[in-house]
Amino acid sequence: MSDKILELNMDSLPNPARRKLLAGTGAFSLAGFLGGGVSFSAFADVKSAPNGSPLLGFKAIAASTADDIAIAPGYRAEVLISWGEPLVDGAAAFDPQGNNSAADQEKQFGDNNDGMSFFAIDDNRGVMAINNEYVNEQYLFAHGGSKAVSAEDVKKSQAAHGVSIVEVERADDNRWRVVRPSRYTRRITANTVMHFSGPAAGHAALQTAADPEGKTVLGTFGNCANGKTPWGTYLTCEENFDTYFGTKSAGFSPTAQQKRYTLKASEPERNWSDFDERFDVAKNPNEFNRHGWIVEIDPLDPASVPVKRTALGRFKHENAAVTVAKSGELVVYMGDDERGEYIYKFVSNGKVDHANPAANKSLLDEGTLYVAVFEGDKNGMPLKGTGRWIALTHGQNGLTAENGFQSQADILINARAAADVVKATRMDRPEWIAVNPHDGRAYCTLTNNTKRGDEKMPVDAANPRPDNIYGQIIRWDEQGDATAQQFSWDIFVLCGNPIAHPQGVQRGTPNITADNTFNSPDGLGFDSAGRLWILTDGKYSNEGDYQGQGNNQMLVGDPDSGEIRRFMVGPKSCELTGITFTPDYRTLFVNVQHPGEEGDSHFPHNSPRPRSSVIMITREDGGILGA
Numbered sequence: 295m296s297d298k299i300l301e302l303n304m305d306s307l308p309n310p311a312r313r314k315l316l317a318g319t320g321a322f323s324l325a326g327f328l329g330g331g332v333s334f335s336a337f338a339d340v341k342s343a344p345n346g347s348p349l350l351g352f353k354a355i356a357a358s359t360a361d362d363i364a365i366a367p368g369y370r371a372e373v374l375i376s377w378g379e380p381l382v383d384g385a386a387a388f389d390p391q392g393n394n395s396a397a398d399q400e401k402q403f404g405d406n407n408d409g410m411s412f413f414a415i416d417d418n419r420g421v422m423a424i425n426n427e428y429v430n431e432q433y434l435f436a437h438g439g440s441k442a443v444s445a446e447d448v449k450k451s452q453a454a455h456g457v458s459i460v461e462v463e464r465a466d467d468n469r470w471r472v473v474r475p476s477r478y479t480r481r482i483t484a485n486t487v488m489h490f491s492g493p494a495a496g497h498a499a500l501q502t503a504a505d506p507e508g509k510t511v512l513g514t515f516g517n518c519a520n521g522k523t524p525w526g527t528y529l530t531c532e533e534n535f536d537t538y539f540g541t542k543s544a545g546f547s548p549t550a551q552q553k554r555y556t557l558k559a560s561e562p563e564r565n566w567s568d569f570d571e572r573f574d575v576a577k578n579p580n581e582f583n584r585h586g587w588i589v590e591i592d593p594l595d596p597a598s599v600p601v602k603r604t605a606l607g608r609f610k611h612e613n614a615a616v617t618v619a620k621s622g623e624l625v626v627y628m629g630d631d632e633r634g635e636y637i638y639k640f641v642s643n644g645k646v647d648h649a650n651p652a653a654n655k656s657l658l659d660e661g662t663l664y665v666a667v668f669e670g671d672k673n674g675m676p677l678k679g680t681g682r683w684i685a686l687t688h689g690q691n692g693l694t695a696e697n698g699f700q701s702q703a704d705i706l707i708n709a710r711a712a713a714d715v716v717k718a719t720r721m722d723r724p725e726w727i728a729v730n731p732h733d734g735r736a737y738c739t740l741t742n743n744t745k746r747g748d749e750k751m752p753v754d755a756a757n758p759r760p761d762n763i764y765g766q767i768i769r770w771d772e773q774g775d776a777t778a779q780q781f782s783w784d785i786f787v788l789c790g791n792p793i794a795h796p797q798g799v800q801r802g803t804p805n806i807t808a809d810n811t812f813n814s815p816d817g818l819g820f821d822s823a824g825r826l827w828i829l830t831d832g833k834y835s836n837e838g839d840y841q842g843q844g845n846n847q848m849l850v851g852d853p854d855s856g857e858i859r860r861f862m863v864g865p866k867s868c869e870l871t872g873i874t875f876t877p878d879y880r881t882l883f884v885n886v887q888h889p890g891e892e893g894d895s896h897f898p899h900n901s902p903r904p905r906s907s908v909i910m911i912t913r914e915d916g917g918i919l920g921a
């Protein structure tokens with residue numbers, strides 16, 4: 295989801311208290327809240343950046359503002375598939391003027407591709423599950439969003455959301471192509487039948503007139519990022535689900551629970567509720583509770599019914615970073631992307647059975663959901679500390695009937711409120727989490743938070759910078775294996791811009807230089823060698839605070855030395871998001887999402903209307919990416 299849209303949604307008027315605080319930013323010291331007396335400038339003004347990493351074998355590229363992809367020398371970036379491409383026999387061709395119907399769109403690749411996973415069938419064939427997070431109305435409809443939407447427009451929008459599943463095969467030259475027709479091809483949309491499972495399935499708050507049992511729900515939307523289980527299924531994560539609900543009923547006022555999920559019923563971002571009563575929160579209040587979950591999909595079985603796994607909690611899910619603890623349990627790390635929201639982890643009761651995938655079916659239904667507390671270093675050292683995972687389990691930690699939680703289902707449906715009760719740490723917009731396969735350390739992008747430092751959200755050890763316009767990547771090391779309840783943490787990079795701010799907190803940590811400066815880290819992924827791939831969704835003005843940063847980009851970091859190099863830059867006003875590799879790490883797929891959201895792009899191939907696209911990246915010599 296474009297960061298620009300989030301800004302429009304949530305950034306209200308400038309906050310005078312915040313501005314006052316920021317006036318003193320250059321002299322900001324961490325001493326005040328850590329008690330250790332170490333000033334930030336001791337870190338930020340170190341001139342020598344790490345370089346010469348043996349992990350990073352490519353030549354860094356410069357920032358770019360071109361309406362095209364720029365990539366490291368010796369690499370090629372090509373379009374695999376774009377929004378609107380027909381997926382099945384008989385599907386209509388893409389119409390570049392926006393005249394495809396809702397029925398056409400149901401058989402075409404969805405819009406705004408985001409998180410995705412590659413599932414290998416053999417060395418040269420695979421199936422890709424690709425999220426279609428939201429739509430760009432200005433390009434989806436022939437009228438360009440200039441007219442009020444119609445019932446047909448709403449149907450087309452719903453059909454452009456969800457997940458696209460496609461088969462791909464490799465040609466002799468190491469390039470991949472989409473296979474059509476294929477028995478695996480499938481579109482999952484905002485109207486696909488799915489089931490609930492886990493503790494909240496069937497709960498009264500999930501029951502509607504259409505589904506009195508509360509166990510069958512239509513559709514998924516706001517599908518941000520993703521995860522992949524060891525038994526070969528895909529997890530798609532429902533993020534900004536609130537923006538799809540509204541009402542024109544006079545006198546409607548949202549409940550506290552609806553407000554906690556930022557429902558703005560009188561001004562929904564998409565006008566689905568005008569034509570589809572399911573999304574009218576006055577008429578169908580419980581439908582709102584049926585979204586904001588993680589959905590498991592079997593991409594290799596086109597007849598399978600997707601399952602919303604309620605044990606993982608309901609919030610604005612970014613991705614699902616899946617790992618297996620040394621002791622065998624499944625662990626899923628998850629971020630809730632909103633200013634001041636939390637980082638969660640799910641630990642299964644049972645252990646993963648690698649020999650018998652069918653035996654793992656209930657692992658995502660039975661387990662403990664935790665939320666993170668980050669504390670400062672006891673010696674006052676900045677940018678590091680310790681932390682705890684607090685169980686969101688009914689009857690523990692104040693999560694009782696007296697505090698409004700009648701059951702575990704209640705806690706899961708209102709996970710944000712439960713995390714409030716246990717006083718979890720309010721983070722700077724947790725986006726993706728990725729686990730380093732070499733040492734098990736988990737990394738999370740905290741993309742930015744312009745509200746940090748105002749009176750409601752003071753700076754803290756893990757979110758140390760007021761008016762955090764650049765973001766940071768935090769990482770933690772569990773004490774023991776991934777099931778542990780204690781961890782230590784540090785900040786891998788505090789992003790910044792030494793061009794605009796040669797000194798002070800907005801400069802960033804020493805691994806930020808004039809050559810790799812970027813803002814708003816978002817997508818994240820590790821390859822098997824332990825290279826950290828970082829994708830950005832931030833400001834692309836290339837002016838002021840953002841001068842010299844260019845368009846959104848992908849960089850690669852060395853977790854040990856901290857060195858970060860720019861690898862790729864996207865076309866105008868896109869974000870780069872979604873990352874998945876083939877098992878041989880010779881092809882990397884990355885998404886260009888919402889190119890030209892400012893009306894300034896013809897990506898790809900000089901298209902009359904810009905199109906979100908999956909990009910295939912290979913090395914000209916066929917080698918391992920990044921090496």
Ligand code: FEO
Binds near residue numbers: 408427
């Ligand atoms: Fe869909 Fe938080 O990004």
Ligand code: CA
Binds near residue numbers: 831
């Ligand atoms: Ca983002």
Ligand code: CA
Binds near residue numbers: 295725726
């Ligand atoms: Ca994101």
